Amino acid sequence: MEISTSQFKRCDVVKITGRLDSATSPKLAEELARINNKGRFKIVMDFTQLEFISSAGLRVLIATLKNCKRYNRGELVLAGLPAPILSVFDLAGFTSIFKIYDDVLTAVGTF
Template sequence: MNIEIEHRDDILIIRPLGRLDSSSSPELEQLLTEQLDAGCQRLVLDFSGLSYISSAGLRVVLLAGKKLRASQGKIVLAALQDMVHDVFDMSGFLTLFAVARTLDEGLAQV
């Protein structure tokens, strides 16, 4: 998995590419932890390039959401591929997070 990082004003966009599973989730978790500990309050996770997410990946997203909620921040999940969307749906995570069809819609929501 590769991870692209982009800043638009005070919004952090993180774009994981490939598969987010038990072998790649520690890298994303470390990156998110560093950014949130540094004061990031507005986060968009752009999943347009993510083809697969496992329970380990869901855990990382959940941890980021909890940290942001505790600090009154916002997180939006954007551009979920069908398979990734199905995993979020089956796990009940779609009720926990704001979800946008596109990155631009996600930026508008955060």
């Protein structure tokens, strides 16, 4: 799994390439914590190149979403989910708690 981050004026974009499972999720948790620790809480997850996500990855997203929304200071939104991954999000009841956008540009534009 590879993580690349881009900092924009209003938000940060975090792009994941590859698998988000029990082996790789701690690395994402570290990266998201690093962004939050800079006082930045508006984050777009670019999932266009995400190949797989397990409950370990979902847990990191939920924990970060809770942290970003605290004190109404931000939000973590998702963009570009491949169809099979979107179906897992739906099964896990995540489509009702995350804002999900078709593409990254639209997601960035919401901040």
